[in-house]
Amino acid sequence: MRETLRVHMGWLHSWVGFLAGLLLACIFASGTLAVFDTEITQWMQPEVPLTQGTSLTPAALQAAAQAVQAEEEKGLSAFLTLPSQRDPVLRVLHYDGYEFVGTALDSTTGAVFPARETAGGQFFYNFHFSLRGGNQPGVQIVTFLGLCLLVAIGSGLVIHIKALWPDLILFRPFGARPRAWVDAHLIMGVLFLPFIAFMGYTGTAIHARALLPAESFFPSHTATPHKKEKTAPKGRVLQAGPLPPPLAPLIAQARDVLRSPDGNLILFTPDEVRIFKSDAFGPFLTRDHVAFSRKDGHSLRSVTQSPPAVATMQLVRGLHYARYAPLPLRWLYFLSGLAATTLAASGLVVFLMKRRRSSGEQFFFRIAEALTMTTVVGFPTAILGIFWVNRCLPAVFSGRAMMEINLFFLVWGLCAAHALLVSLTRHAASGWRQQLGVLAGAGCGLPLLDLVSRSHAWAQGASVFMTADALAFLTGLIALCALLKLREPAA
Amino acid sequence: MTFLLVLALWSAAFWCHECLQPRTRSSFPRQAGAVSVNQIVRALAPCLALTLCLFQDPALGIFYWLGLGSAAGLSTSVLMAVLKQKRGLARMSKTPL
Numbered sequence: 001m002r003e004t005l006r007v008h009m010g011w012l013h014s015w016v017g018f019l020a021g022l023l024l025a026c027i028f029a030s031g032t033l034a035v036f037d038t039e040i041t042q043w044m045q046p047e048v049p050l051t052q053g054t055s056l057t058p059a060a061l062q063a064a065a066q067a068v069q070a071e072e073e074k075g076l077s078a079f080l081t082l083p084s085q086r087d088p089v090l091r092v093l094h095y096d097g098y099e100f101v102g103t104a105l106d107s108t109t110g111a112v113f114p115a116r117e118t119a120g121g122q123f124f125y126n127f128h129f130s131l132r133g134g135n136q137p138g139v140q141i142v143t144f145l146g147l148c149l150l151v152a153i154g155s156g157l158v159i160h161i162k163a164l165w166p167d168l169i170l171f172r173p174f175g176a177r178p179r180a181w182v183d184a185h186l187i188m189g190v191l192f193l194p195f196i197a198f199m200g201y202t203g204t205a206i207h208a209r210a211l212l213p214a215e216s217f218f219p220s221h222t223a224t225p226h227k228k229e230k231t232a233p234k235g236r237v238l239q240a241g242p243l244p245p246p247l248a249p250l251i252a253q254a255r256d257v258l259r260s261p262d263g264n265l266i267l268f269t270p271d272e273v274r275i276f277k278s279d280a281f282g283p284f285l286t287r288d289h290v291a292f293s294r295k296d297g298h299s300l301r302s303v304t305q306s307p308p309a310v311a312t313m314q315l316v317r318g319l320h321y322a323r324y325a326p327l328p329l330r331w332l333y334f335l336s337g338l339a340a341t342t343l344a345a346s347g348l349v350v351f352l353m354k355r356r357r358s359s360g361e362q363f364f365f366r367i368a369e370a371l372t373m374t375t376v377v378g379f380p381t382a383i384l385g386i387f388w389v390n391r392c393l394p395a396v397f398s399g400r401a402m403m404e405i406n407l408f409f410l411v412w413g414l415c416a417a418h419a420l421l422v423s424l425t426r427h428a429a430s431g432w433r434q435q436l437g438v439l440a441g442a443g444c445g446l447p448l449l450d451l452v453s454r455s456h457a458w459a460q461g462a463s464v465f466m467t468a469d470a471l472a473f474l475t476g477l478i479a480l481c482a483l484l485k486l487r488e489p490a491a
Numbered sequence: 492m493t494f495l496l497v498l499a500l501w502s503a504a505f506w507c508h509e510c511l512q513p514r515t516r517s518s519f520p521r522q523a524g525a526v527s528v529n530q531i532v533r534a535l536a537p538c539l540a541l542t543l544c545l546f547q548d549p550a551l552g553i554f555y556w557l558g559l560g561s562a563a564g565l566s567t568s569v570l571m572a573v574l575k576q577k578r579g580l581a582r583m584s585k586t587p588l
Binding site for chain 2: 166169170172173174187191192194195282283325326328329332333335336339
């Protein structure tokens, strides 16, 4: 009975894991990068100096308020993010349907930094939860994949439960190739199980309504149609409000109430100025705020309490988004994200290895191998591509952010086309090597490109640039090692 | 400094756990007394690590404990694999597929 259950669970784990894993690996990888979305944006906007403090002057706030009003006149719903320890820049942002983009201002003078247009780290954040496919079908697909992840984790646990304790840290990378891949899959799954299960659960719970909406999918015939109020689409405003009152005293008052010394978010409606508590202070992603009149600046209300159900969801969101996390904890999130990506990628490889002989490398196997190659090697290549494009395109270029994203998908698409071509012509092995070669070149060459482009002074925010370059170089080195390993005959 | 200590404690616990497994015991023979020491370290080191994490940061200590535990497990497993390779034991494993 028990063995039958294991066999059934093995089948479920293999197929759900493989089909969902093709996209889950990309979701994990982009989520891992999204942990450092702010830092990636800083790398991609080297013109913005990172040596400013978090102090603000009334002149800078006045310039920001004028910029907000100018955006509203264009029909955009702009908001402000105040300087914080993590991002010491005053930003005027708006939602473009996918990412929060906008200008960066000097927090002392209010002058606009001539920064290059980029989607930055926001692109990875958006890709992580919607595959850049919007609420429908993007978020729905990702949420469904989250459910698949939970099924794969459950079935994987049933399969491995007997060996879980004795093989807790068993890893044989020097053994036979299939053994090494299975061990890599197991060790990542077991050691990082709390993180992966937790992130899978919270990620699914956050967007559960995308799959299970509160209202019916189909309109009720008996319900009386009610008149809809005219509302602006997300990120847009129907009419611009007046110029807000001086913001400095409002911020001081709000910070006292919210106990949030920096990094606040300021939203504007035609009637109100709402100053929100920073997400960096505690794991609850609260929407605590103080609202002021936009006409004369008098305090309207403060929202600092949430009912228990709302607070629970705030905690779920807060722990998943990790905006509260100090730097060491963010690195642990990053490491765990890498482990989850490795888990998914190694699972895909194991699936193929297990079926290579038995399938006789028929058509569907070759398609599966092409898809795996596109995920395991093509996706990181496309990620590095976006970094390359950021440095290679001229800094002053209209539609630059969109160009970066289009080129990301172009590179990924080319990798997919190449993988399909080589797999269908039974040259998959050389296809793996070719794509790994490109990945190794892209990764190892990025620091050099960053150096040659002379886009920033190394004394300013050196840690951001050096860390990003070092990680890209490490990715290239890993790809190079894999390439050299593939040239050896299999053990 | 505390986090390095936590990492070391977790690594010690994982090392002792692996040393207690029959496959490793045959590869790395130990005296009878060492087994008890391994069992004690395996049980106490994670508890001590948790105490240190909570002492360092009561609100986020549990996350550090879990994260550092995973990282320590990974590094210990790689170290163990390298040591076994050096002793020529790596290719003794069966092919799983």
